[in-house]
Amino acid sequence: MSIKSTGSPGTPSRFLKYWHRHNSTLLGLGIFAFLLAIWEASISLGWVSKFVLTPPSGIIQALIKLSKNGELMDALATTLTILGAALGLALVIGISIGFLLYKNELWGKAFEPLLGAIFASPLPLMFPIFLVLFGRTFYAIICLATIYGSIPIIMNTREALLSVRRTLIWVGRSFRLTEVQIFWKIIVPAAAPLMFSGIRMGLIYALLGVVAFEFLTDLGGLGRLLSELNYKFKIPESFALTASTVMLSGFVLFLTGWIERRISNNR
Amino acid sequence: MTQKKANAVLSVEQVSKSFYVEDEPPILALSETDLEVQKGEFVAVIGPSGCGKSTLFNIIGGLIPSDTGQIVVEGKKTNGPDKQIGMVFQEESTFAWRTVEENIAFPLELAGVPKQDRIKQAAHFADLVGLSGFEKRYPAELSCGMRQRVALARTLALEPQILLMDEPFAALDEQTRMLLGEKITEIREALDQTVLLITHNITEAVQLSDRVAIMSFRPGVIKRILDIDLPRPRGPETISSDKFGHYVGEIWADLREEAARGLRESERALADEH
Structure with a gap:
């Protein structure tokens, strides 16, 4: 043996x-x-x-049904398009304002509590104001999701840039780098992980905002489809769509986590 | 005060610096300080905490301007960081997002050196500081002493004539500190560099230096310069010799009064705060 x-x-x-x-x-x-x-x-x-x-097996069957008739894919495409637009704007606005608040200490300190208060407030309650401003259009959803997503980006961008150690900047100066070179070659890479955490939070908040406001406005996307299925008491399909939204969030989290790990690279 | 010598590679001339804090009288950190360092010399500047050692380091490195006086490198007055001076900082200063190789190659990258040459030179300097085999590692994967050696290699890659170091071993344990001290001495001899070391460690100053400049407590001035006449390399035998001990005692005798004054003033400031 x-x-x-x-x-x-x-x-x-x-x-x-x-x-x-x-x-x-x-x-x-x-x-x-x-x-x-x-x-x-x-x-x-x-x-x-x-x-x-509905049991998981029933949810899977409903998910297949929704996928086959094209409803799910159409709704997903709409949600992702709105999310892409909102996130793009949130990135531009968030990083720019975060940078300005980092450069101007007085404004940074003045805005910090205000941003914290907005971040902690239930923004969906402001939705009627946006409906008045933009009408019942996708622009209203994009605008509110942009605000929702840009606040953590602003806060983390400022915090990340401020947290770069003075010694690293002095290393750059001792190598006779210009201020622009110091910013791009030292400050930005040193701040990148914390900045990316803000972007990740911004993406999640923007996604939450988009789906929630689609649900409220009944215009289109995953939120609208979920509202319709709920209204028609299609319980398995409602569960299937909720599961799809959770999977989408999970995928977004995984993707951003993976990118964040790549950026942080062995720190 | 020092006598002027013709072949000084670095001169600190009548440098003064005050710091201003709102609603408080200005703090005179350095007062008309003079120091000359000859080519190939290893000089340590030692003083109690708060004597302006780091201020002097930053002024010589061109990171902060002095209120009066000037820094002269090879006969030319400096204006900001000088390419002949390489700086090694007390705090951890490696770039966490770059590998050891990329850290060392950083100044070469800025100088536009082609990638292949950069890698070759980075490997050479990594070897010089004893980090061969760690080129692809990130700083987070290294010990504190190894990270300081990465910072040193990165500065050496610039091939500066003068190496300016601000307590580079302060965060290290005594044994690593002594071994790295020996490494610095070897590198200096290999590259024929001039070294100015800022430290508060008397043993380190005597182990490494040709001369030790002792600073007074605030306002910082060079109180005395002591020549260290000990054979090199300074191994365990030299360090355990009576002469080594005599130098340590002599410096401590000068420093003790200043250190006690520094301690009294910091305690008084602490009491005033409360």
């Missing part, structure tokens, strides 16, 4: 190595799968009525 060794003593097996590298991801997936199984079982065993809660 021969016994196959999985590795010399003290050398972890391939499985163990894989587990140590990805244990948090694997554990997260395991918990997610467990919760789905409980959810599915609670309905199939009759603990919860299927008229109240």
